[in-house]
Amino acid sequence: MKPSTRRRLFQGVLYAIFVLALAAVALLADWEAIGENFFDPEVAREAFPTIITVAVKNTIVYTVIAFAGGLLLGLVLALMKLSPVAPYRWAATAYIELFRGLPALLVIFGFAFAVPIAFNWRPPGGSAGAGLLALIIVSGAYIAETIRAGIQAVPAGQAEAARSLGMSPMWTMISVTLPQAFRIITPPLTNELVILIKDTSLLFIAGMALQDRELTTFARDSVSQTANATPLVLAALMYLIITLPLTQLVAKLERHNQRGR
Numbered sequence: 001m002k003p004s005t006r007r008r009l010f011q012g013v014l015y016a017i018f019v020l021a022l023a024a025v026a027l028l029a030d031w032e033a034i035g036e037n038f039f040d041p042e043v044a045r046e047a048f049p050t051i052i053t054v055a056v057k058n059t060i061v062y063t064v065i066a067f068a069g070g071l072l073l074g075l076v077l078a079l080m081k082l083s084p085v086a087p088y089r090w091a092a093t094a095y096i097e098l099f100r101g102l103p104a105l106l107v108i109f110g111f112a113f114a115v116p117i118a119f120n121w122r123p124p125g126g127s128a129g130a131g132l133l134a135l136i137i138v139s140g141a142y143i144a145e146t147i148r149a150g151i152q153a154v155p156a157g158q159a160e161a162a163r164s165l166g167m168s169p170m171w172t173m174i175s176v177t178l179p180q181a182f183r184i185i186t187p188p189l190t191n192e193l194v195i196l197i198k199d200t201s202l203l204f205i206a207g208m209a210l211q212d213r214e215l216t217t218f219a220r221d222s223v224s225q226t227a228n229a230t231p232l233v234l235a236a237l238m239y240l241i242i243t244l245p246l247t248q249l250v251a252k253l254e255r256h257n258q259r260g261r
Contacts, residue, residue, distance in 0.1 A: 036228075037228060037229050037230075038229050038230055038232075038233050039230060039233065040228050043226050043231065044230050047231055047234055051218060051231075051234055051235070051238065054210075054213060054218065055213055055214055055217075055218035055235070056215060056238050056242070059214040059215045059238075060242070062128070062131075062132055062135070062200045062203065062214055063193065063196050063197045063200055065136075066132055066135040066139055066199075067139065067192070067193050069139075070135070070138075070140040070142075070143050070196070071140075071189075073136060073137070073139075073140030073144070074139070074140045074141070074142070074143030074146070075143075075147055077092045077095060077096060077140060077144035078144045078147035078148040078151060081093060081096070081148055082151060082152075092144070095141060096141045096144050096145060098141075099140075099141035100145070104134070104138045105202050105205060107134045107138050108130070108131045108134040108135070108202055108205055108206055109205050111130045111131070111133055111137075112127055112130040112134070112205065112207070126212075127203075127206040127207045127208060127209070127212070128203065128206070128209070128212040131202070131205075132203075135200070135203075138199075139192065142192060143189065143192055146185050146188050146189060147185060150181035150184045151177055151181045153181065154177050154180045158176055159173075159176060186253050187250050187253040190246060190249055191247075191250050194243050194247060197239070197243055198239065200214045200215075200216075201215065201216035201217075203217070215239060216235060218231070218235065219232050219234065219235035
């Protein structure tokens with residue numbers, strides 16, 4: 001048998017397995033129960049407009065705040081890690097390794113419950129503020145490594161040329177190195193934004209007031225009230241509406257960077 005014939009036969013078998021798997025799911029699933037428990041129109045109508053005006057709005061607001069704070073913190077940490085002063089490098093490295101190694105859920109729990117007990121201080125904004133502070137701290141550790149990699153990816157000759165023109169090291173970093181670094185790291189930073197959107201779902205562990213609920217907490221509370229899983233489906237749909245355009249943007253930016261190189 002020719003290799004091309006074997007390849008076509010193998011592909012045909014794979015297609016057949018795929019079709020059989022879909023047919024098995026279609027035949028074995030209880031579509032009536034699925035419709036009643038996951039796609040109830042009455043339950044879906046009751047979720048609106050609160051799911052938009054409260055849950056989606058809060059999810060977006062929390063994401064923007066956490067990303068802006070994490071970006072600022074990450075920039076400081078990245079510059080500290082590249083500093084010629086050893087204590088700054090050690091402190092930044094310890095911070096980054098610590099919070100990259102801890103689960104975000106555990107950090108949120110710590111800031112919501114452990115920090116107020118240990119320091120007799122509660123972050124502003126109550127439970128939502130504590131959760132947001134934890135997200136900023138965790139995302140800052142990841143963004144710091146992204147920024148550091150971007151700075152080191154800028155050719156050293158760029159900085160050397162700027163220094164030869166009389167620019168100070170700080171002005172060289174601000175006006176020459178950082179703009180090029182951020183152009184390089186725009187795709188991974190956008191990907192970090194997508195991850196943060198989904199990480200806001202972890203804020204439920206801190207306990208949320210009704211007006212502070214994000215999508216996952218809203219869906220969980222609605223499921224408890226209605227004994228129906230339709231709110232979970234609605235929340236999943238809202239997450240997809242928010243994240244899919246961003247993931248497409250990441251892919252577009254990556255292709256653009258590849259063409260530029």
